[in-house]
Amino acid sequence: MKKLLASINHRSERFQTSISYIIILILVISGVCIVCDLFNLRNEAGQNNKVPLDLDHVxxxxxxxxxxxxxxxxxxxxxxxxxxxxxxxxxxxxxxxxxxxxxxxxxxxxxxxxxxxxxxxxxxxxxxxxxxxxxxxxxxxxxxxxxxxxxxxxxxxxxxxxxxxxxxxxxxxxxxxxxxxxxxxxxxxxxxxxxxxxxxxxxxxxxxxxxxxxxxLPIFSPTQQKVADLSAKSTHLPRRNLLVAVLPNIYQKYRRYVQTLADDNPNDVLVIDNCIISNKESRNGIHCNSSRAKVFEYPRVYEKGTFCLYSHSVTMGQSDLMEMLAYNCIPLIAVDNFVLPFEDVLDWPLFSMRIREAEMHSIVKKLEKISHTKIFELQRQGRWVYNRYFKDLNVITLTALEILENRIFPHRARSIMDWNKPDDNYRSTFNPLFLPVISPKAQGFTAVILTYDRVESLFTLIQKLAMVPSLQSILVIWNNQNKMPPHLSAFPTISKPLKVIQTRANRLSNRFYPYNEIETEAILTIDDDINMLTTDELDFGYEVWREFPDRIVGFPSRIHVWDNATMHWRYESEWTNQISMVLTGAAFHHKFWSHMYTYAMPGNIKDWVDQHMNCEDIAMNFLVANITNKPPIKVTPRKKFKCPECTNTEMLSADLNHMRERSACIDRFASIYGRMPLHSVEFRADPVLFRDNFPEKLKRFNDVGNL
Structure with missing residues (x-):
């Protein structure tokens, strides 16, 4: 009996001991959880307060x-x-x-x-x-x-x-x-x-x-932090030197070209090199010009130039590109294969110039053709971009992370326009068309027909246009001052408003004049001999324009190509997979572009077009592409546009010099703009059920694509 009681007491003690261990274990786990909670709270607090990195415990x-x-x-x-x-x-x-x-x-x-x-x-x-x-x-x-x-x-x-x-x-x-x-x-x-x-x-x-x-990334330079704020200074006028080039930052192979530019243009080009003092090169930051007559402090010398040359160096790891922008000098980039900082989102042509390495000998001639207005826009945009994205390492880092975020979460990404649109209220150099995503359908379009004396084809075209459901009205521009247009009673009887305007001079630019009679946003500019387009094609073209109201949307397309043999741009009319222009002989555009063409065309482009009776369509493509940085849109697969009723001698394109003149137009316009704004694209808009094996009655645009 005693042994039994002793055994029970022993088991009771073991049970109590086990209970004690369990209680202790529970307390320990609870304590650990409390510590974990405190640690998490501390981490959350650290995350919210953005505590800097700890250098004391490395x-x-x-x-x-x-x-x-x-x-x-x-x-x-x-x-x-x-x-x-x-x-x-x-x-x-x-x-x-x-x-x-x-x-x-x-x-x-x-x-x-x-x-x-x-x-x-x-x-x-x-x-x-x-x-x-x-x-x-x-x-x-x-x-x-x-x-x-x-x-x-x-x-x-x-x-x-x-x-x-x-x-x-x-x-x-x-x-x-x-x-x-x-x-x-x-x-x-x-x-x-x-x-x-x-x-x-x-x-x-x-x-x-x-x-x-x-x-x-931009290569940051500590000297950027020493740059005084130049925003208060007037930078909208060209500076004393058209071009500044720093030879120590240029690869040896290209120094001879730069020095030749300075010798031929001593008043426009400032070239500086290391100073030689007592048979020793000058200390860092001090440079002399080629005549050794003056001493300049680097990089402050950049504030003396309107443009600053960025060329090949021993290593591409140079910070002078950022230093140029810091001093509000327009970078002239002469490196063919250089990937520009943040070029995924930044539109560098808006605040810099780029030239091929093979064209370095002609730098000065090209720069002299750039207008003061263009220089002002480049400097202004460059000042904003530098302060917004490049001014210090903190800004550079956050910009880089935002670009990575845009790639991973594209639905949150800012548009290219948002990345490049300044915050202030001055006149924007970007697309000024503050339009809804899709233009109202009820407005329709106004057909503007430019004609001279082809009455029969004109009447045929009017009859076809009148059958297009989205047509609002027709405006005939009679470009012949030696002959009166037919009386309105002689025109075909149609259900849409029609008006005839006789111009004071025979100019191709008359087709783009912003006439008060145009009440719609959409304009279809069309030649009087383009009578092969079907009703469905024209109606579909208007529907495409409604979705892209800032573009030129049309039917005949062309491409510009660079000719390595002649070192010039060439106008190409052959069928290719790429287009960069849509000819305005049959194209839709917003009426704003007519206003821009008439009153805000850069340089003397408009006068040159009127004098030579050619290239008004190329000029319009340049204008739109330069402002929007977008290519035009070709509609339907139709490629050939001919006038069966016209003889070859009656058409401008019959002139043997026609293609040569149009190639010269592209060269001339590119030099006036200071860049090539046209963008090549492999894209065409067709109806969704185009050529699908589908019942015709279920298709909206049946008569599309017949060559």
Missing amino acids: HEILLSSGSEEARERDDNCRLWDCVNLYRCGQKGHDRLTVFVYPLQEYIDKTSGNTVSILTREYYQILEAVVRSRYYTPNPNEACLFLPSIDTLNSNLVKPGTVEQALAMQNHWENGENHIIFNMIPRVDGNILKTDRAIVLGGGFDSWTYRTGFDLA
């Missing part, structure tokens, strides 16, 4: 010869195969999230040297990310990862060791979903081993840039 990590190395850069990477997009947008977040690795110091075990010393510039980049809306302290919620390894300047990085440090990152996984800031590439041309990581770098060319994956 861990040292040794790199041994056996450490894993990052693989060579994958040149075939694209966003959809080298980025795990499923990591992005977690927990319903439709924004970019970036995790910054904790600061760590990597030591090369063999030499004892630090692999990558954190520079002030890279710390500013890391801090900009941590303080931004993109930062997340939780790597499990991150879309992209940013190592705290300084790779800004590849020339300061010991080859091999930094790749080992990258491969040791906890979430590296062959660089997938990682971003690497590498502003200055190596002088020897060796590329940093980054495997599948996205490289945000400077000095990209068309051979090394992975389009849509990498991101071209």
Whole structure:
């Protein structure tokens, strides 16, 4: 009995002890949870307050010869195969999230040297990310990862060791979903081993840039921070020197061309080089002009030029492009394969000029043709772009992250116009058509027919146009001053309003005059011999214009090509897969363009067209493309436009010099605009059920596409 009681007491003690252990375990777990909650709260507070990176607790990590190395850069990477997009947008977040690795110091075990010393510039980049809306302290919620390894300047990085440090990152996984800031590439041309990581770098060319994956950055210069605010100064007039070129920043091969320009144009071109003082080159920042008569401080010398030459240098890792913009000097870029900073979203032709390397000898002639108005617009846009996207590392970093966010979340992306539209209220150089997405259907279009003396074909055309449901009215422009137009009673009887205007002079530009009789937004400009278009084709063309009211939408198309043999632009009328112009002999456009053509055409283009009786359609295409930066839209597959009733001697295109003159037009207009605004595109608009094996009664546009 005693043994039984003793056994029961012993079991009771063990049970109590077990209960005690369980209670203690529960208390420990509760304590851990409380600590975790506090830690999470601290992280959330840190995220909300955007606490900068902690430099007081940096861990040292040794790199041994056996450490894993990052693989060579994958040149075939694209966003959809080298980025795990499923990591992005977690927990319903439709924004970019970036995790910054904790600061760590990597030591090369063999030499004892630090692999990558954190520079002030890279710390500013890391801090900009941590303080931004993109930062997340939780790597499990991150879309992209940013190592705290300084790779800004590849020339300061010991080859091999930094790749080992990258491969040791906890979430590296062959660089997938990682971003690497590498502003200055190596002088020897060796590329940093980054495997599948996205490289945000400077000095990209068309051979090394992975389009849509990498991101071209501006190369920041500390001297930019010393630039005084020039916004208060008047920069709308050309400066004393038309062109400034800094020879130490130009590759030796091209210096001879630049020096020749200065010798031939001493009053327009300022060329500066290193000063020679006591048989020694001058200290950094001091340069002399070619005559050694004056001394200039670099980069302040850029404020003396209207244009500043950016040419090939020993390395593309030069900051002079940003320094030019800082001093509001218009960059003249003479590097054929250079990928411009943020060119994915920035429209560089709005604040810079670009010229082929082979044309460097003609720089001055081209620049002299640019009007003061164009210079003012370039300088004004350049000042805004610099302050908005380039002025410091914080702005550069946030801009880069926003571009990456646009790629990953395209539904949130800003339009190109929003990226390039200044915030102030001065007259915009962009598309001024503040129109709804689709123009009202009830308005219809006004057909403006330019004619001279082809009455029979004119009447045939009027009868066909009157059958188009979307036609509102017809306006006949009688361009013959030696003969009165037929009386209205002689015109075909139609159900739509018709009016005839006899012009005071025989000019092709008369077709684009903003007549008060035009009450609709849409205008169909059409020649009197274009009577082969069907009702369905014209009606469908108007429907396409309603969706693209800022474009020229029409039927006959042409292309401009560069001729390497003659070094000139050539007008091409052959059938190709590309178009860059839609001829206004049968095309829709907004009435605003008629106003712009008549009153705001650059240079003497309009007068030249009227004198030579040619190229008014090319001039209109240049005008629209220059303002909108968009190509025209070709409608339906019809390619040939002939006048069966007309003899060849009656048509302007019968002239043997016609094609030569039109090629010369493109060259002339491009020189006046200071660039080539036309954009080539492989695109054509056809009805949805076009040529589908479908019942005809269910198709809206049946009579489309007959050649």
